[in-house]
Amino acid sequence: MPTAPKALEAFGDLQRSLAQATMQAVAGAVSARWKELYVDIRSIPDGTAHDIKFRVIPVSGAPISMPTSKPMEATVREIWNMRDACFAPPWYGMKLTISSQGQCQINFNYNPNCKEDPAFCND
Secondary structure (H helix, E strand, O other): OOOOHHHHHHHHHHHHHHHHHHHHHHHHHOOOOEEEEEEEEEEOOOOOOEEEEEEEEEOOOOOEEEOOOHHHHHHHHHHHHHHHHHOOOOEEEEEEEEEOOOOEEEEEEEOOOOOOOHHHHHO
16 A cells, blocks of 8 residues: 555546546547446566556457557556555556446555566566
């Protein structure tokens, strides 16, 4: 968990910004009805940077992978930069799930061995 209330508040603001940017991107690019969106943020194998994947799950049919928007990428960069400052042990993955009704859920993946050996960060 974040180490300070202000950090938690700032992190929550970034998560809300990411959810809003994601929903705007989908509204502008996907004409089919959808039931869920996923934004996955993962560390690259050496743990020094992030990779982002953005998928839309339509009501019918296969998942749609989409490119991220500039606002999403900027928000993800801010979230990633807060990782070491706010969380111990550092997380190496975050998944934001958004339902079509607007409910959000955030899941983190972390491994306490990440700081000692970044190779553990993608287990």
